[in-house]
Amino acid sequence: MDWKAYLIPQIIAAFLIQPNAAHARESYEIRTPSGAAEAIFRNTEARAAQAKVASACLDRGWPVTSNTEGMVICNHSNIDATTVLLAPRSASFQGIARFVIVPIGNDVRVQSSDDIEVTNAFGQTKTYAGTVHDEAQDLLIAAGGTFPQGTKFEGNDLGISGHFYGYRFIVTDVAPDGAGEIGGIREGDKIRKIDGHSFDDLWWFRHKVNAIAHGNSIHFDVIRGKERLKIDVLAKPKLIAD
Known part of the structure; x- marks a missing residue:
């Protein structure tokens, strides 16, 4: 195998596929009690919280692919360099962020998970752990959510x-x-x-x-x-x- 012919395009892709330039992130760690990216929308109906999350996804440049009752799904292109380097040649990448909306009394809890789908030239797809935990947390706060009780800043x-x-x-x-x-x-x-x-x-x-x-x-x-x-x-x- 010609490793230069294989690695050079991958390295170039690793530089090109980077987090959204509009995204800002602090240095300290945010740890919610569940460990997931999540926020509480106080005195808010589930539909209103869901609309805020969907709007925040669009504001961040993440297309909303599904907006059904209790769930918002967005696509993103924030793929880490390691995934790009280890993927097969000619692979395509798709980041998926899911936001689950759960009413709790007068409030609404929104919790996020994400993964990356890598599809090779034969149409075979593998799923890997996502890399937008921090961005999802920022998105939920920007949408009007608050940190759950017990969140730690380390x-x-x-x-x-x-x-x-x-x-x-x-x-x-x-x-x-x-x-x-x-x-x-x-x-x-x-x-x-x-x-x-x-x-x-x-x-x-x-x-x-x-x-x-x-x-x-x-x-x-x-x-x-x-x-x-x-x-x-x-x-x-x-x-x-x-």
Whole structure:
């Protein structure tokens, strides 16, 4: 087998298939009691909550493929690089996010699950674990949901948000007086290394950030325009839930 002929298109695809550039994500971990992406819509009817979720999917650029009673299903193209690299040649990819709507008294709980369908040239399809847990959680909050009681915020709060693209974390928002701003990170910065180590995806970025103990410095290699900078940011916990 000509490995160059096989791997080069796959590597190019891995760079091209990246999370939606409009998506922003903080560094700390959000852990709901169930472990799934979920939210509570207070004093809301099920139909209204379902309509909000469907609308939020469309706002994020996720086509709604099914909107039946108690369930919203959306498609997305957020496929992780590992899945692309390990898939057969000429494979097609489809991300699927499902939102289950369950009335609970005067409230509504919406819980999400997702997976990736990989179809080869012969029409055979395999299903893999999805990678949009964080985006689904953000989507539910943006739609008007609140975090369930008992949700924990773990890790370090850099006070920055961004998206992962081309093996870089692109900073799209910097909170005033947050750890990132104090350390010198600015909107538009491209973070390429943490403590001298590169990272392959958004999960690894957050894992490396949150592996640093509170009170210690996190060392970032940053690209800002034509400059290459080294910036230290103090590791701080998220003290108050949103």
